[in-house]
Each structure stands twice: as structure tokens, then as C-alpha cells.
Amino acid sequence: MSGDPPALELDGVHSYYGESHVLRGVDLSVETGENVALVGRNGVGKTTTLRSILGLTPPREGTVRIDGEDVTGEPTHEIARRGVGWVPEERRMFKHLSVEENLRVATPPGSDMSKRVQEALDAFPALRDHVDREAGDLSGGQQQMVAIARVLVGDNDLLLVDEPSEGLAPLIVEEVVDALGTLAEDVTLLLVEQNFPMAMDLTDRFYLLDQGKVVETGDSNTASRDDETIRRYLSA
Template sequence: MTLLELDGIETYYGESHILEGVSLSVGEGEVVALVGRNGVGKTTTLRSILQLTPPREGSITYRDEQLVGLETHEVADRGVGWIPEDRRIFSQLTVAENIRVAVPDRAAVDAALSLAYDTFPILEERQGQDAGTLSGGQQQMLALARGLVGDNDLLLVDEPSEGLAPQIVADVGEALAEAARDTTLLLVEQNLPLALDLADRFYVLDNGRVVDDGDAEEVSADSDRLRRYLSA
């Protein structure tokens, strides 16, 4: 069953034409990776879905409901979550407080904290520490934990491994694989080994257009298929 479908999306920043006719679909229960070089429109695609940068043309449907024209909070209310590239944690709140504010149902806070700490044990050790004093890797874990504890059916994840040490990348990969058991993921990621390990299918963006797509098995059998779009 198709959960999310983009059809002919045209998105601009001012007069700059960023997305040109982008079409893709995400089935319920899938992990779909969106890959490509920096600056080709991957993050803009996520922002278009969330209506942070609404498209000027095209259709975005989620559970057969049109998202174009909704406010961002209305998209979120329908079960679409976002883990942004720049983390967007509350630096002056503690780790525990950051997780609590991501859970609108007060009765679910204890379960959310348990899930976050089970996923990233270091966060339990740092639960009383201001988030702004965490290392970069720990802040990324916190950002992921905030996304994972939300009541989301679809999670948009933007470059979760960027700038992280290899061991933390492995931890992030394990957390996303666990999340994918219950949540559909649309993943923007340039770390090909991580993306290949997680994704069921791929779309490749280049200069604001989808130029290739396929399943992970096909891509794994042709190592150069994606790399030619990721080279500078």
C-alpha cells in the first residue's frame, strides 16, 4: 500500500528552481533512501513534504490525502515526523526534557524515555545534562531519539550519519533499523554502506530531478550505479 506519493513536484526558493518534476512513492513499512550530491534538492524534497517550503506545482498525498496547502503542524498531526540535518535540539534543556517535549501525550512520557534510553544508553547517563553541552554524536543521538519516540507513521530522516564517528554511525544505523520495524522511513543519506544496509528502495536526485531509482538488491549488485551520481 502506498503511504506517501509525490507527483510532479516543482519547488522554488525565491526565483531559484530547486525541484523540477520530482515524483516518488513510499510504501507502508518501507525504508526508501533519497541519495545524491550536496545541493541537488534532497532536503528540499523533505521540506516540500512537510510544507516548510511548499511546492508551487504538483501533488503530495499521504494516505490518499493531499498535503499541499496544509500548515506544517497539520502535516505533523497526521503522523509525519522529521529528524532534520541540523538536529534542532533545545540546547538549554536537559536531555530528559528534550525527550519529554517531543511527546504530546503526557501519559506516554515514561515509555518514551525508556525507549530513548534503551536505544541510546548514553542518553540515560546524560539525562540531567544540558543538551547543548553534549558531544556532536550525542546530540545526534538525542535528535534521533526525539524523532523515534514521537507517534509517527512516517519519519523523514535527513543525513543522520553526517559528521559522526564510525562507531556512532553504527549505533545510528541500528536505531534506524529498529525503528523501521514499526515506522516507514524516507531517508536522505550520503553514506552508501549505511543506506544500502537500511533501504528497500532508492531514488537518485541530480539537479533537482529524479534520474534513477531501483531496489537495494539491484543497487548492491552494481556498485557504480549510485556512486557516479555522488562523485563531485
């Protein structure tokens, strides 16, 4: 397997919003089956990195590769068809559809819809009592579970998950972490997360981003927020 290309690779990626230079030469790779965290303060380019991978904010320089193939500049729907799933920070579900309907519309054509929905609900048992409720009526934690469950029903091998613990109560965060941990056993994961201990618990390696550049990378098992370099870049 060592000869296989990475599931995801960014090489010298520069991305802009208008004239604002956000990513400044980001290099990053995630091997197939690996779980990697992208950490850093607010506004350093973490979400822009995900958007650049997805083609939502196409890089002006550099290359994005999925399974060794250059996808830089491809339309977002074509990148998604390569098995890339996205859980955005703002969740973006169909608020007037029920939980079950949200899951069904995310199920790929030709697959066993009922089976996929049941597997997603197995990952989030707390949603079983709410399958007929409109997603817009759920709590923030429940909505986050729906957002992740939607990715579960798709044929996605690479998941990009943006700030899954944002705005959630600690008990709900634990449920989300448990579900992501189970999910991460079967897929390749790139996780953007402000909660540093949580990010380290869920991943194998991490990249630390600051001002649009990777400034540190390392093993999640040995990383500590008390490390002088990490603390310097994570502190407000």
C-alpha cells in the first residue's frame, strides 16, 4: 500500500477572497485510512483550506490532488463524485424536511435507501426519536448529528468535517465525538476543529495553521496544548 498516492494532497496552494490573500502556500497530505486534524485560531485559513479542496474557493496557485489525480479547478459536484463528503460548520440541511427525509435525499441513487438510513441512525441513536421532526426544529447538537449522518449515507471515502463541536454543549460534544470516532475507523478524515484535545483524540496527525501557512505538524498522540510552539499559535 505504501506505493499508493495519498487520498488527499495539497501542494503549494494559494487561495484568495477577492484581493485578500488567505492561503499562502499550504502543503498538506492525508493517506488513505488516516485521520488528520487541521488546527489553529479563528481566521487563519482552516475553512478556506476545505473550500479550496472542494473547489468552492479555487486555488489561484498550487495543486489539489484526490487519490493522485489533479482536481484543481474542477467543479465542486465533480469533486464530490470522487467520494469526497463535506460537513460544513453551518450544517446546511433542509430545514423544512424531516430528519429521515434529509438522510434519504443524501442517499446515492441505486443504493438500499432504507438500509443506509438505518445505519446512519445506528450511529446516532439519539436521532431515532426525531426522525419525523423537521430538521429546523432540532437543537444545534441534533442538527450536527443530522449533518454528519447525511455524510454517512453517501458513498464517501474522504470526509472533510468543519468545526463539529462549534456551539454545542459538552454532553452533546461527547456524542458527536463518539460518532465521529466510529466513522473515522472506516474512512479517511480531515477534521477542522478549535477544540484541540478533541481534535487530537480523533486523529493520527495534525497540521497547525497560522496566517495561511502550515507552521507545525506532528503526531496527535504526543501533541499537547501546553507545548510552547502550539500554545503560541493557538492562544488568542
